Every structure is written in structure tokens, then in C-alpha cells.
Amino acid sequence: MPIIFRYKHLRGQPAPFIPIGIKIAERWYPLEVYIDSGAAYTVLHAGIAEGIGFDYRSGRLTYLQVGDGSLIPVYLHSLELQLGSERVTAPVGFSDKLGIGFNLLGRAGIFERFEICFREKQGIISFELN
Amino acid sequence: MNIQQLLTNDEWLADHLDELVDRYAGRVIAIHQGAIVAVGDSEAEVYRLLHGQDPMPLVFRVPHPEDLQSLLAHANHLSL
Numbered sequence: 001m002p003i004i005f006r007y008k009h010l011r012g013q014p015a016p017f018i019p020i021g022i023k024i025a026e027r028w029y030p031l032e033v034y035i036d037s038g039a040a041y042t043v044l045h046a047g048i049a050e051g052i053g054f055d056y057r058s059g060r061l062t063y064l065q066v067g068d069g070s071l072i073p074v075y076l077h078s079l080e081l082q083l084g085s086e087r088v089t090a091p092v093g094f095s096d097k098l099g100i101g102f103n104l105l106g107r108a109g110i111f112e113r114f115e116i117c118f119r120e121k122q123g124i125i126s127f128e129l130n
Numbered sequence: 131m132n133i134q135q136l137l138t139n140d141e142w143l144a145d146h147l148d149e150l151v152d153r154y155a156g157r158v159i160a161i162h163q164g165a166i167v168a169v170g171d172s173e174a175e176v177y178r179l180l181h182g183q184d185p186m187p188l189v190f191r192v193p194h195p196e197d198l199q200s201l202l203a204h205a206n207h208l209s210l
Contacts (some may be wrong), residue, residue: 010146010151011195019140019188021131028131032190034145045191047158051177082131101156101197 002128003084007120014120020105021082022052022092028082031103036117037126039106040064042081043074046096048103056094064093072097081110083127088113131155132185137162154192162187 016035021028030126033042041064042087049056051108059075066072074093081088090109098104110116114127139161143150150159158176160168165188170176176189 006141008145008147010147010193011199013195013198015145015193015198017190019136021136023131024169027186030136030139030188032140032188033143044202045173047172047174048177048189051172051174082133082136087132101191103194105192 002126003086005084005125005127007123013081014123016118016125017102018083018105018125022079024049024052025081027052033105033119034102034106036106037039037111037116039104040107041074041076041091041093041106042104042110043095043098043106044103045098046094049094054059059094064094064095066099072099083110083114084112086127086129109123135163135185138187143188143190150190150192153194155194156192158189158191160187160189 008017017032018035019030020033021030023037046056056075058075062069062074062076064074072095074095076091076093078089079092081090088109113130115130117126142164143161158170158173159166160176160180168176170179170180171187
């Protein structure tokens with residue numbers, strides 16, 4: 001049974017924002033993220049970690065390339081995520097240099113676990129366990 | 131994690147996104163049971179306002195309409 005999310009519409013333009021839960025220090029935090037198949041990792045604004053008192057800089061530091069060719073630092077942690085009724089563990093990065101206004105749901109730990117279908121005409125995104 | 135509550139908050143967000151963009155573009159909001167319960171300039175500020183709240187509301191960074199275009203230029207190349 002696939003997990004179904006509705007597309008959001010921003011000024012009539014479909015945008016694949018979906019709700020997820022992220023577990024940090026034994027507590028679940030509901031967030032809205034933008035599904036980005038071009039992103040290697042799920043990357044969240046560091047302010048999330050700062051606001052809940054999570055030492056994100058203790059994670060594994062890597063650098064991701066963004067559209068203008070520059071590299072941004074990202075600290076990766078293995079965290080539990082909730083998508084619909086399913087829970088998965090995936091690498092999640094935090095960065096204080098994420099230069100866009102969204103939190104991103106990227107490929108690692110997610111796209112190999114689910115078959116994800118973007119059905120814009122139907123206004124839905126489906127996640128089916130592989 | 132209360133899935134039903136998460137989906138209910140998400141449905142409310144989907145139904146009100148344009149209004150939220152009109153009023154809060156560029157800011158971070160927290161949604162709970164059909165209401166905005168916290169607003170801040172960053173997630174850090176909002177989570178500090180929500181400190182101790184249980185269950186935790188749905189937190190959303192409200193985009194500007196043009197952000198979707200910049201996303202195509204920037205985030206789709208977020209890779210190693």
C-alpha cells in the first residue's frame with residue numbers, strides 16, 4: 001500500500017512539499033520538506049538543530065556542491081525519519097549555509113528504500129516500499 | 131509520533147499555503163490543530179518558542195513564490 005501525499009500549490013504551481021517526522025534525542029519533530037531528487041542527501045537548516053539544542057557539528061563533515069559551483073559544509077547524522085506510516089533511518093545533513101528557503105528531502109536512505117512517483121496531474125506523490 | 135495529527139496539520143497547510151505566503155513569506159511558522167502557534171525569523175527562534183511543547187507542532191519555512199524558481203537553479207545540483 002503506497003504512502004500518498006498531496007502536492008502543495010503555490011500560486012497555482014505544484015510543489016512537492018511533504019510532512020515528515022525526524023527523531024532527534026528521543027523526540028519526534030514534525031517538519032515540512034521539499035522532495036529534491038537532485039539532492040544527494042536530506043539537508044536541513046542548521047537552525048532546526050540549534051533551536052532544539054542538538055549538537056549538529058558532532059556529525060560527519062562533508063561538502064556538497066550547489067548550483068553556482070560552490071561547496072557548502074554539511075554535518076551528517078544517521079537519524080530516524082517517519083514518512084507516513086513507515087520509519088526509515090537515513091543520513092540527514094545540517095548546514096548553516098543552505099542558501100535556499102527550504103529543507104530538502106534528498107536521495108540517500110530514501111530513494112533506494114521507496115519507489116517514488118510524482119503524479120502532478122493527479123496532484124499526488126506516492127511512496128511505495130521497494 | 132502522531133501520524134494523524136501530522137497529516138491533519140499538513141492538510142491545513144495545503145489548504146492555506148497561498149494565504150501563508152501572502153502573510154509570512156520568508157519566515158518560519160508552527161502549525162497545530164488548524165492554527166499558527168508560533169512565528170519566527172528562523173527555525174531556531176520558533177523551536178525556542180515551542181520549548182517543552184508536546185506534541186510538537188508542524189514547523190514550516192514559508193517560501194517566497196520565486197523560491198521555487200531559484201530551487202531549480204540551486205538545489206537540483208546539491209550533490210557530492
